[in-house]
Amino acid sequence: LIAERAAALFDSGALAGLRLVITAGPTREALDPVRYLSNHSSGKMGYALARAAAEAGAVTTLVSGPVHLDTPAHVRRVDVESARDMLDACQALVADCDIFIACAAVADYRPATVREQKIKKGGEHSSLKLIRNPDIVAAIANGTPRPFTVGFAAETQDVVDYARDKLQRKNLDLIVANDVSKADLGFASDENEVTAIWRDGASQLPRATKHNLARELVALIAERHASAGNRGDSAL
Amino acid sequence: LIAERAAALFDSGALAGLRLVITAGPTREALDPVRYLSNHSSGKMGYALARAAAEAGAVTTLVSGPVHLDTPAHVRRVDVESARDMLDACQALVADCDIFIACAAVADYRPATVREQKIKKGGEHSSLKLIRNPDIVAAIANGTPRPFTVGFAAETQDVVDYARDKLQRKNLDLIVANDVSKADLGFASDENEVTAIWRDGASQLPRATKHNLARELVALIAERHASAGNRGDSAL
Numbered sequence: 001l002i003a004e005r006a007a008a009l010f011d012s013g014a015l016a017g018l019r020l021v022i023t024a025g026p027t028r029e030a031l032d033p034v035r036y037l038s039n040h041s042s043g044k045m046g047y048a049l050a051r052a053a054a055e056a057g058a059v060t061t062l063v064s065g066p067v068h069l070d071t072p073a074h075v076r077r078v079d080v081e082s083a084r085d086m087l088d089a090c091q092a093l094v095a096d097c098d099i100f101i102a103c104a105a106v107a108d109y110r111p112a113t114v115r116e117q118k119i120k121k122g123g124e125h126s127s128l129k130l131i132r133n134p135d136i137v138a139a140i141a142n143g144t145p146r147p148f149t150v151g152f153a154a155e156t157q158d159v160v161d162y163a164r165d166k167l168q169r170k171n172l173d174l175i176v177a178n179d180v181s182k183a184d185l186g187f188a189s190d191e192n193e194v195t196a197i198w199r200d201g202a203s204q205l206p207r208a209t210k211h212n213l214a215r216e217l218v219a220l221i222a223e224r225h226a227s228a229g230n231r232g233d234s235a236l
Numbered sequence: 237l238i239a240e241r242a243a244a245l246f247d248s249g250a251l252a253g254l255r256l257v258i259t260a261g262p263t264r265e266a267l268d269p270v271r272y273l274s275n276h277s278s279g280k281m282g283y284a285l286a287r288a289a290a291e292a293g294a295v296t297t298l299v300s301g302p303v304h305l306d307t308p309a310h311v312r313r314v315d316v317e318s319a320r321d322m323l324d325a326c327q328a329l330v331a332d333c334d335i336f337i338a339c340a341a342v343a344d345y346r347p348a349t350v351r352e353q354k355i356k357k358g359g360e361h362s363s364l365k366l367i368r369n370p371d372i373v374a375a376i377a378n379g380t381p382r383p384f385t386v387g388f389a390a391e392t393q394d395v396v397d398y399a400r401d402k403l404q405r406k407n408l409d410l411i412v413a414n415d416v417s418k419a420d421l422g423f424a425s426d427e428n429e430v431t432a433i434w435r436d437g438a439s440q441l442p443r444a445t446k447h448n449l450a451r452e453l454v455a456l457i458a459e460r461h462a463s464a465g466n467r468g469d470s471a472l
Contacts, residue, residue, distance in 0.1 A: 033392055034277075034341070034416060039270045068304045105270070108357045118392045118416070121344045121368070130362040156269055156354045180270060180354070 014222045016057030021093045021147070022050045022101040023136065025065030027083045029110035031128065032119045041105035043067030045152075045178075045192060048214035049103055050075045056218055058099075063089045065104055083107055083133035090136055091143070099225055100147040102137035103176075105154060109133060138170040148225045150174045156181035163197050174198045174224050176217065196220055250458045252293030257329045257383070258286045258337040259372065261301030263319045265346035267364065268355045277341035279303030281388075281414075281428060284450035285339055286311045292454055294335070299325045301340055319343055319369035330376055335461055336383040338373035339412075341390060345369060374406040384461045386410045392417035399433055410434045410460050412453065432456055 024046020028036040043064060051072035054060045062077045063086055071077045078093075080086045083106045094100065109130035141149040151172045153163035156179070163177035177195045193207040196217065205216050260282020264272040279300060287308035290296045297312045299322055307313040314329075316322045319342045330336065345366035377385040387408045389399035392415070399413035413431045429443040432453065441452050 031273075034390070035273065035275045035343075037267075037271065037273055039272065041270075107271075109362055112361070118390075124368050125348070126345055126366040126368075128364040128366060130364060132357070132360050132362075154270070154354075 013057035015053060015218070018058045018098045018222075018225075019096055020050075020053045020058040020060045020099045020101065021063060021090060021097045022046055022053065022060065023063045023065075023086060023090065023104035023106075024050065025067040026105050027065045027086055027107045027133075028081050029083065029107045029133070030081075030114045031111045032115040032117065034118050037107055037109070037111065038066075039105050039107065041065070041067075043069050043104075044190065044210050045214065046101075046103035047072060048210040049101060049218060051211070052214040052218040053101075055215075056222065061093055061097075063093070063104070083110065083136065087134045087136045087139060090140060094140055094143065094147060095145060097145075097147045099150065099221060100137075100140050101150040101221070102140070103152050104136075106136055107133055135170070137172065141171040141173075148173050148221075148228060150176065150221055152176045152178060154178045154180045160195055160197065160202075163195070167197055167199070173228060174221060198224055249293035251289060251454070254294045254334045254458075254461075255332055256286075256289045256294040256296045256335045256337065257299060257326060257333045258282055258289065258296065259299045259301075259322060259326065259340035259342075260286065261303040261305075262341050263301045263322055263343045263369075264317050265319065265343045265369070266317075266350045267347045268351040268353065270354050273343055273345070273347065274302075275341050275343065277301070277303075279305050279340075280426065280446050281450065282337075282339035283308060284446040285337060285454060287447070288450040288454040289337075291451075292458065297329055297333075299329070299340070319346065319372065323370045323372045323375060326372055326376060327379075330379065330383060331381060333381075333383045335386065335457060336373075336376050337386040337457070338376070339388050340372075342372055343369055371406070373408065377407040377409075384409050384457075384464060386412065386457055388412045388414060390414045390416045396431055396433065396438075399431070403433055403435070409464060410457060434460055 025043035026039045026041040028038045030036050047069045050060050050062045054074040060075045062075055064077055064079055078089050080089050110133050112129040112131045137151045149172050153166050153175055155162050159177045159179045163175045167175040175197050190210055192210050192213050194205050196203045261279030262275045262277040264274045266272050283305050286296050286298045290310040299314045314325050316325050346369050348365040348367045373387045385408050389402050389411055391398050395413045395415045399411045403411040411433050428446050428449050430441050432439045441449055
Protein backbone atom coordinates (compact mmCIF):
# COMPACT_ATOMS: atom_id res chain seq x y z
CA LEU A 1 0.00 0.00 0.00
CA ILE A 2 2.71 2.47 1.03
CA ALA A 3 4.84 1.50 -1.96
CA GLU A 4 1.87 2.08 -4.30
CA ARG A 5 1.22 5.46 -2.75
CA ALA A 6 4.90 6.33 -3.20
CA ALA A 7 4.88 5.27 -6.85
CA ALA A 8 1.77 7.34 -7.52
CA LEU A 9 3.31 10.41 -5.94
CA PHE A 10 6.54 10.08 -7.85
CA ASP A 11 4.71 9.66 -11.13
CA SER A 12 2.80 12.86 -10.49
CA GLY A 13 5.78 14.87 -9.25
CA ALA A 14 3.71 15.62 -6.17
CA LEU A 15 6.36 17.80 -4.55
CA ALA A 16 6.73 20.04 -7.63
CA GLY A 17 6.99 23.68 -6.57
CA LEU A 18 7.79 22.87 -2.94
CA ARG A 19 11.11 23.84 -1.40
CA LEU A 20 12.71 21.29 0.94
CA VAL A 21 15.66 21.73 3.26
CA ILE A 22 17.15 18.51 4.64
CA THR A 23 19.95 18.22 7.19
CA ALA A 24 22.15 15.13 7.01
CA GLY A 25 25.20 13.47 8.51
CA PRO A 26 26.91 14.04 11.86
CA THR A 27 28.25 17.29 13.23
CA ARG A 28 31.80 17.64 14.45
CA GLU A 29 32.50 19.64 17.60
CA ALA A 30 36.11 20.78 17.87
CA LEU A 31 38.17 20.43 21.07
CA ASP A 32 41.26 21.93 19.44
CA PRO A 33 42.68 22.17 15.89
CA VAL A 34 42.89 18.37 15.53
CA ARG A 35 40.42 16.71 17.93
CA TYR A 36 36.64 16.57 17.86
CA LEU A 37 33.53 14.91 19.23
CA SER A 38 31.28 13.29 16.64
CA ASN A 39 29.01 10.33 16.01
CA HIS A 40 28.58 7.43 13.61
CA SER A 41 25.97 8.98 11.30
CA SER A 42 26.90 8.17 7.70
CA GLY A 43 24.47 10.67 6.17
CA LYS A 44 22.98 7.94 3.97
CA MET A 45 19.39 8.40 5.14
CA GLY A 46 19.43 12.19 4.68
CA TYR A 47 21.07 11.89 1.27
CA ALA A 48 18.52 9.27 0.23
CA LEU A 49 15.72 11.62 1.35
CA ALA A 50 17.24 14.49 -0.65
CA ARG A 51 17.45 12.29 -3.72
CA ALA A 52 13.85 11.12 -3.29
CA ALA A 53 12.61 14.68 -2.72
CA ALA A 54 14.36 15.95 -5.85
CA GLU A 55 12.94 13.00 -7.83
CA ALA A 56 9.47 13.97 -6.59
CA GLY A 57 9.96 17.46 -8.01
CA ALA A 58 10.96 19.48 -4.92
CA VAL A 59 13.63 22.19 -5.01
CA THR A 60 15.94 20.47 -2.54
CA THR A 61 18.81 21.77 -0.41
CA LEU A 62 21.00 19.49 1.72
CA VAL A 63 22.70 21.00 4.75
CA SER A 64 25.36 18.38 5.30
CA GLY A 65 27.83 17.57 8.04
CA PRO A 66 31.09 15.84 7.05
CA VAL A 67 30.25 12.65 5.13
CA HIS A 68 31.74 10.63 2.30
CA LEU A 69 28.80 10.66 -0.09
CA ASP A 70 28.19 12.12 -3.53
CA THR A 71 25.63 14.92 -3.78
CA PRO A 72 22.43 13.57 -5.42
CA ALA A 73 21.51 14.95 -8.83
CA HIS A 74 19.58 18.25 -8.84
CA VAL A 75 20.26 18.80 -5.13
CA ARG A 76 22.02 21.89 -3.80
CA ARG A 77 24.42 21.11 -0.99
CA VAL A 78 25.69 23.36 1.80
CA ASP A 79 28.57 21.83 3.82
CA VAL A 80 28.90 22.53 7.53
CA GLU A 81 30.95 21.12 10.44
CA SER A 82 29.50 22.03 13.83
CA ALA A 83 25.94 22.22 15.16
CA ARG A 84 26.16 26.01 15.34
CA ASP A 85 27.28 26.14 11.67
CA MET A 86 24.35 23.89 10.79
CA LEU A 87 21.85 26.08 12.65
CA ASP A 88 23.18 29.21 10.91
CA ALA A 89 22.88 27.54 7.50
CA CYS A 90 19.32 26.34 8.23
CA GLN A 91 18.16 29.71 9.51
CA ALA A 92 19.50 31.36 6.36
CA LEU A 93 17.43 28.93 4.28
CA VAL A 94 14.20 28.78 6.28
CA ALA A 95 12.57 31.86 4.73
CA ASP A 96 12.49 29.98 1.41
CA CYS A 97 11.46 26.61 2.75
CA ASP A 98 8.12 24.76 2.77
CA ILE A 99 9.28 21.54 4.39
CA PHE A 100 12.23 21.16 6.76
CA ILE A 101 13.55 17.65 7.47
CA ALA A 102 16.06 17.39 10.29
CA CYS A 103 17.80 14.09 9.56
CA ALA A 104 21.28 15.06 10.79
CA ALA A 105 22.67 13.47 13.95
CA VAL A 106 23.50 16.77 15.64
CA ALA A 107 25.86 16.58 18.61
CA ASP A 108 23.89 17.41 21.77
CA TYR A 109 26.97 18.93 23.41
CA ARG A 110 30.15 20.63 22.28
CA PRO A 111 33.34 21.29 24.25
CA ALA A 112 32.79 24.42 26.35
CA THR A 113 36.03 25.92 25.04
CA VAL A 114 37.92 25.30 21.81
CA ARG A 115 41.69 25.51 22.25
CA GLU A 116 43.66 27.28 19.55
CA GLN A 117 46.63 24.95 20.00
CA LYS A 118 46.63 21.17 20.22
CA ILE A 119 46.02 20.22 23.87
CA LYS A 120 49.06 18.51 25.41
CA LYS A 121 48.74 15.25 27.25
CA GLY A 122 48.46 15.70 30.99
CA GLY A 123 47.89 13.19 33.77
CA GLU A 124 46.24 9.78 33.81
CA HIS A 125 42.79 11.34 34.23
CA SER A 126 41.32 14.38 32.59
CA SER A 127 37.90 15.81 31.93
CA LEU A 128 36.23 17.74 29.22
CA LYS A 129 33.70 20.47 30.01
CA LEU A 130 30.74 20.38 27.67
CA ILE A 131 27.96 22.82 26.86
CA ARG A 132 24.59 22.13 25.17
CA ASN A 133 24.36 22.77 21.47
CA PRO A 134 21.39 24.63 20.01
CA ASP A 135 18.41 22.38 19.25
CA ILE A 136 18.16 22.95 15.49
CA VAL A 137 14.84 21.22 14.78
CA ALA A 138 13.15 22.88 17.78
CA ALA A 139 14.52 26.29 16.72
CA ILE A 140 13.04 25.86 13.23
CA ALA A 141 9.73 24.39 14.48
CA ASN A 142 9.26 27.31 16.88
CA GLY A 143 10.56 30.06 14.58
CA THR A 144 8.98 32.47 12.12
CA PRO A 145 8.43 31.69 9.29
CA ARG A 146 7.71 28.09 10.23
CA PRO A 147 7.98 25.33 7.59
CA PHE A 148 6.31 21.92 7.94
CA THR A 149 8.90 20.40 10.24
CA VAL A 150 10.02 16.78 10.35
CA GLY A 151 12.37 15.41 12.99
CA PHE A 152 14.16 12.13 13.54
CA ALA A 153 14.60 10.21 16.78
CA ALA A 154 17.53 7.79 16.73
CA GLU A 155 17.34 5.86 19.96
CA THR A 156 18.59 2.65 21.49
CA GLN A 157 15.61 1.99 23.80
CA ASP A 158 11.88 2.90 24.14
CA VAL A 159 12.15 4.27 20.62
CA VAL A 160 8.50 5.00 19.78
CA ASP A 161 7.58 6.36 23.23
CA TYR A 162 10.52 8.71 23.19
CA ALA A 163 9.69 9.83 19.65
CA ARG A 164 6.07 10.71 20.54
CA ASP A 165 7.29 12.77 23.46
CA LYS A 166 9.81 14.53 21.23
CA LEU A 167 7.14 15.27 18.59
CA GLN A 168 5.09 17.21 21.15
CA ARG A 169 7.92 18.76 23.14
CA LYS A 170 9.58 20.21 20.01
CA ASN A 171 6.35 21.17 18.22
CA LEU A 172 7.08 18.98 15.19
CA ASP A 173 4.62 18.00 12.45
CA LEU A 174 6.07 14.54 12.00
CA ILE A 175 8.78 12.44 13.58
CA VAL A 176 10.62 9.42 12.23
CA ALA A 177 11.64 6.96 14.93
CA ASN A 178 14.67 4.84 14.32
CA ASP A 179 16.07 2.08 16.55
CA VAL A 180 19.86 2.39 16.19
CA SER A 181 20.56 -0.44 18.64
CA LYS A 182 20.09 -3.01 15.87
CA ALA A 183 23.63 -3.59 14.67
CA ASP A 184 22.69 -4.40 11.08
CA LEU A 185 20.40 -1.38 10.59
CA GLY A 186 20.59 2.37 10.93
CA PHE A 187 23.64 4.59 10.99
CA ALA A 188 26.24 3.00 8.73
CA SER A 189 23.91 0.48 7.11
CA ASP A 190 22.27 0.66 3.69
CA GLU A 191 18.98 -0.55 5.16
CA ASN A 192 16.68 0.80 7.80
CA GLU A 193 13.22 0.34 9.32
CA VAL A 194 11.36 3.23 10.91
CA THR A 195 8.06 4.34 12.37
CA ALA A 196 6.64 7.69 11.25
CA ILE A 197 4.52 9.39 13.91
CA TRP A 198 2.34 12.48 13.75
CA ARG A 199 -0.19 14.13 16.06
CA ASP A 200 -3.09 11.80 15.28
CA GLY A 201 -1.51 8.89 13.49
CA ALA A 202 1.47 6.68 12.82
CA SER A 203 2.81 4.45 10.08
CA GLN A 204 5.29 1.63 10.38
CA LEU A 205 7.66 1.39 7.43
CA PRO A 206 9.19 -2.09 7.36
CA ARG A 207 12.83 -2.87 6.67
CA ALA A 208 13.94 -1.64 3.25
CA THR A 209 16.93 -0.11 1.54
CA LYS A 210 17.41 3.51 2.56
CA HIS A 211 16.59 4.54 -1.00
CA ASN A 212 13.19 2.81 -1.00
CA LEU A 213 12.48 3.89 2.56
CA ALA A 214 13.31 7.48 1.59
CA ARG A 215 10.79 7.36 -1.26
CA GLU A 216 8.11 6.06 1.09
CA LEU A 217 8.94 8.69 3.69
CA VAL A 218 8.91 11.50 1.14
CA ALA A 219 5.50 10.30 -0.07
CA LEU A 220 4.21 10.23 3.49
CA ILE A 221 5.66 13.67 4.24
CA ALA A 222 4.04 15.10 1.07
CA GLU A 223 0.71 13.58 2.13
CA ARG A 224 0.93 14.90 5.70
CA HIS A 225 2.06 18.32 4.45
CA ALA A 226 -0.88 18.50 2.04
CA SER A 227 -3.43 17.39 4.64
CA ALA A 228 -1.98 19.78 7.24
CA GLY A 229 -2.57 22.65 4.80
CA ASN A 230 -0.65 25.56 6.18
CA ARG A 231 -0.83 24.47 9.80
CA GLY A 232 2.57 26.00 10.23
CA ASP A 233 1.37 29.51 9.44
CA SER A 234 -1.96 29.18 11.24
CA ALA A 235 -0.18 28.09 14.39
CA LEU A 236 1.56 31.46 14.69
CA LEU B 237 69.90 14.46 -3.22
CA ILE B 238 67.16 12.86 -1.13
CA ALA B 239 65.12 12.15 -4.24
CA GLU B 240 68.12 10.47 -5.90
CA ARG B 241 68.73 8.39 -2.82
CA ALA B 242 65.06 7.37 -2.82
CA ALA B 243 65.14 6.43 -6.50
CA ALA B 244 68.26 4.30 -5.96
CA LEU B 245 66.69 2.45 -3.05
CA PHE B 246 63.50 1.73 -4.92
CA ASP B 247 65.40 0.44 -7.93
CA SER B 248 67.29 -1.95 -5.67
CA GLY B 249 64.28 -3.06 -3.61
CA ALA B 250 66.33 -2.12 -0.57
CA LEU B 251 63.65 -3.21 1.89
CA ALA B 252 63.33 -6.70 0.41
CA GLY B 253 63.06 -9.28 3.16
CA LEU B 254 62.18 -6.73 5.84
CA ARG B 255 58.81 -6.80 7.61
CA LEU B 256 57.19 -3.43 8.27
CA VAL B 257 54.18 -2.65 10.43
CA ILE B 258 52.67 0.81 9.93
CA THR B 259 49.81 2.33 11.92
CA ALA B 260 47.63 4.89 10.14
CA GLY B 261 44.56 7.05 10.52
CA PRO B 262 42.77 8.26 13.64
CA THR B 263 41.41 6.15 16.47
CA ARG B 264 37.81 6.45 17.62
CA GLU B 265 37.04 6.35 21.34
CA ALA B 266 33.42 5.50 22.08
CA LEU B 267 31.28 7.42 24.60
CA ASP B 268 28.21 5.30 23.89
CA PRO B 269 26.86 3.26 20.94
CA VAL B 270 26.70 6.32 18.66
CA ARG B 271 29.12 8.99 19.92
CA TYR B 272 32.90 9.09 19.88
CA LEU B 273 35.99 11.24 20.27
CA SER B 274 38.31 11.31 17.28
CA ASN B 275 40.60 13.55 15.26
CA HIS B 276 41.08 14.82 11.72
CA SER B 277 43.72 12.32 10.59
CA SER B 278 42.87 11.16 7.07
CA GLY B 279 45.33 8.25 7.10
CA LYS B 280 46.85 9.46 3.82
CA MET B 281 50.42 9.72 5.13
CA GLY B 282 50.39 6.23 6.67
CA TYR B 283 48.82 4.70 3.58
CA ALA B 284 51.39 6.46 1.38
CA LEU B 285 54.16 5.04 3.61
CA ALA B 286 52.68 1.55 3.34
CA ARG B 287 52.54 1.84 -0.43
CA ALA B 288 56.12 3.11 -0.60
CA ALA B 289 57.35 0.37 1.75
CA ALA B 290 55.68 -2.34 -0.33
CA GLU B 291 57.14 -0.83 -3.50
CA ALA B 292 60.58 -0.99 -1.87
CA GLY B 293 60.11 -4.71 -1.31
CA ALA B 294 59.06 -4.85 2.35
CA VAL B 295 56.40 -7.27 3.61
CA THR B 296 54.04 -4.56 4.81
CA THR B 297 51.11 -4.59 7.25
CA LEU B 298 48.88 -1.57 7.87
CA VAL B 299 47.11 -1.34 11.21
CA SER B 300 44.44 1.18 10.28
CA GLY B 301 41.93 3.28 12.16
CA PRO B 302 38.67 4.20 10.36
CA VAL B 303 39.57 5.96 7.10
CA HIS B 304 38.14 6.22 3.61
CA LEU B 305 41.13 5.00 1.63
CA ASP B 306 41.81 1.98 -0.54
CA THR B 307 44.36 -0.52 0.73
CA PRO B 308 47.60 -0.16 -1.30
CA ALA B 309 48.60 -3.08 -3.52
CA HIS B 310 50.52 -5.89 -1.79
CA VAL B 311 49.76 -4.48 1.67
CA ARG B 312 47.98 -6.49 4.36
CA ARG B 313 45.50 -4.39 6.31
CA VAL B 314 44.17 -4.89 9.85
CA ASP B 315 41.26 -2.57 10.73
CA VAL B 316 40.86 -1.27 14.28
CA GLU B 317 38.74 1.41 16.00
CA SER B 318 40.12 2.40 19.40
CA ALA B 319 43.64 2.95 20.70
CA ARG B 320 43.40 -0.22 22.79
CA ASP B 321 42.37 -2.22 19.70
CA MET B 322 45.32 -0.72 17.85
CA LEU B 323 47.79 -1.63 20.61
CA ASP B 324 46.48 -5.22 20.70
CA ALA B 325 46.86 -5.52 16.92
CA CYS B 326 50.40 -4.08 17.00
CA GLN B 327 51.52 -6.32 19.85
CA ALA B 328 50.24 -9.35 17.97
CA LEU B 329 52.38 -8.33 14.98
CA VAL B 330 55.56 -7.14 16.68
CA ALA B 331 57.22 -10.56 16.94
CA ASP B 332 57.39 -10.64 13.13
CA CYS B 333 58.40 -7.04 12.59
CA ASP B 334 61.74 -5.43 11.70
CA ILE B 335 60.54 -1.84 11.41
CA PHE B 336 57.54 -0.33 13.21
CA ILE B 337 56.22 3.03 11.98
CA ALA B 338 53.63 4.68 14.24
CA CYS B 339 51.92 7.10 11.88
CA ALA B 340 48.40 6.88 13.35
CA ALA B 341 46.97 9.84 15.23
CA VAL B 342 46.09 7.88 18.37
CA ALA B 343 43.66 9.56 20.77
CA ASP B 344 45.58 10.48 23.93
CA TYR B 345 42.46 10.00 26.06
CA ARG B 346 39.29 7.93 25.90
CA PRO B 347 36.05 8.35 27.86
CA ALA B 348 36.53 6.76 31.28
CA THR B 349 33.32 4.78 30.87
CA VAL B 350 31.50 3.63 27.74
CA ARG B 351 27.71 3.68 28.14
CA GLU B 352 25.76 0.76 26.70
CA GLN B 353 22.81 2.99 25.82
CA LYS B 354 22.85 6.35 24.05
CA ILE B 355 23.39 9.03 26.70
CA LYS B 356 20.32 11.26 27.09
CA LYS B 357 20.63 15.02 26.98
CA GLY B 358 20.82 16.56 30.44
CA GLY B 359 21.37 20.13 31.55
CA GLU B 360 23.03 23.07 29.86
CA HIS B 361 26.46 21.97 31.10
CA SER B 362 27.95 18.53 31.29
CA SER B 363 31.37 16.99 31.52
CA LEU B 364 33.08 13.94 30.24
CA LYS B 365 35.58 12.03 32.38
CA LEU B 366 38.59 10.92 30.39
CA ILE B 367 41.39 8.42 31.00
CA ARG B 368 44.78 8.17 29.28
CA ASN B 369 45.09 5.72 26.42
CA PRO B 370 48.09 3.40 26.17
CA ASP B 371 51.09 4.98 24.42
CA ILE B 372 51.43 2.56 21.51
CA VAL B 373 54.76 3.70 20.06
CA ALA B 374 56.38 3.84 23.52
CA ALA B 375 55.03 0.37 24.33
CA ILE B 376 56.57 -1.05 21.14
CA ALA B 377 59.86 0.90 21.53
CA ASN B 378 60.28 -0.37 25.09
CA GLY B 379 59.03 -3.90 24.50
CA THR B 380 60.62 -7.24 23.67
CA PRO B 381 61.26 -8.00 20.85
CA ARG B 382 61.96 -4.44 19.80
CA PRO B 383 61.76 -3.43 16.13
CA PHE B 384 63.44 -0.32 14.71
CA THR B 385 60.79 2.14 15.85
CA VAL B 386 59.68 5.30 14.07
CA GLY B 387 57.28 7.81 15.59
CA PHE B 388 55.47 10.88 14.34
CA ALA B 389 54.96 14.18 16.13
CA ALA B 390 52.03 16.20 14.80
CA GLU B 391 52.15 19.53 16.58
CA THR B 392 50.88 23.06 16.20
CA GLN B 393 53.80 24.85 17.91
CA ASP B 394 57.52 24.28 18.74
CA VAL B 395 57.31 21.29 16.44
CA VAL B 396 60.98 20.26 16.14
CA ASP B 397 61.85 20.88 19.81
CA TYR B 398 58.91 18.81 20.94
CA ALA B 399 59.79 16.04 18.49
CA ARG B 400 63.41 15.79 19.76
CA ASP B 401 62.14 15.50 23.30
CA LYS B 402 59.66 12.81 22.27
CA LEU B 403 62.39 10.84 20.42
CA GLN B 404 64.39 10.52 23.64
CA ARG B 405 61.50 10.19 26.08
CA LYS B 406 59.92 7.33 24.14
CA ASN B 407 63.17 5.59 23.14
CA LEU B 408 62.50 5.92 19.40
CA ASP B 409 65.03 5.38 16.60
CA LEU B 410 63.59 8.11 14.39
CA ILE B 411 60.84 10.68 14.64
CA VAL B 412 59.04 12.56 11.89
CA ALA B 413 57.95 16.06 12.93
CA ASN B 414 54.93 17.53 11.26
CA ASP B 415 53.48 21.04 11.73
CA VAL B 416 49.70 20.55 11.50
CA SER B 417 48.95 24.24 12.14
CA LYS B 418 49.44 25.01 8.44
CA ALA B 419 45.92 24.82 7.05
CA ASP B 420 46.95 23.69 3.57
CA LEU B 421 49.27 20.91 4.76
CA GLY B 422 49.09 17.88 6.99
CA PHE B 423 46.06 15.93 8.12
CA ALA B 424 43.49 16.09 5.31
CA SER B 425 45.83 17.48 2.67
CA ASP B 426 47.56 15.58 -0.14
CA GLU B 427 50.81 17.40 0.56
CA ASN B 428 53.06 17.64 3.57
CA GLU B 429 56.48 18.83 4.70
CA VAL B 430 58.31 17.20 7.58
CA THR B 431 61.59 17.04 9.47
CA ALA B 432 63.03 13.60 10.25
CA ILE B 433 65.09 13.52 13.44
CA TRP B 434 67.28 10.78 14.92
CA ARG B 435 69.75 10.58 17.79
CA ASP B 436 72.67 12.23 15.99
CA GLY B 437 71.15 13.82 12.93
CA ALA B 438 68.17 15.35 11.17
CA SER B 439 66.90 15.85 7.64
CA GLN B 440 64.37 18.39 6.41
CA LEU B 441 62.08 17.05 3.70
CA PRO B 442 60.54 19.98 1.83
CA ARG B 443 56.92 20.23 0.78
CA ALA B 444 55.89 17.41 -1.54
CA THR B 445 52.94 15.18 -2.28
CA LYS B 446 52.44 12.59 0.45
CA HIS B 447 53.36 9.88 -2.06
CA ASN B 448 56.75 11.43 -2.89
CA LEU B 449 57.37 12.34 0.73
CA ALA B 450 56.57 8.74 1.73
CA ARG B 451 59.15 7.40 -0.73
CA GLU B 452 61.78 9.75 0.66
CA LEU B 453 60.88 8.83 4.22
CA VAL B 454 60.97 5.12 3.49
CA ALA B 455 64.41 5.56 1.89
CA LEU B 456 65.62 7.47 4.93
CA ILE B 457 64.16 4.88 7.32
CA ALA B 458 65.83 2.06 5.36
CA GLU B 459 69.15 3.92 5.57
CA ARG B 460 68.85 4.60 9.29
CA HIS B 461 67.74 1.02 9.95
CA ALA B 462 70.71 -0.35 8.03
CA SER B 463 73.22 1.95 9.76
CA ALA B 464 71.70 1.20 13.17
CA GLY B 465 72.35 -2.52 12.57
CA ASN B 466 70.36 -4.41 15.13
CA ARG B 467 70.50 -1.65 17.72
CA GLY B 468 67.07 -2.79 18.82
CA ASP B 469 68.25 -6.22 19.87
CA SER B 470 71.56 -5.09 21.29
CA ALA B 471 69.78 -2.59 23.51
CA LEU B 472 67.96 -5.34 25.37
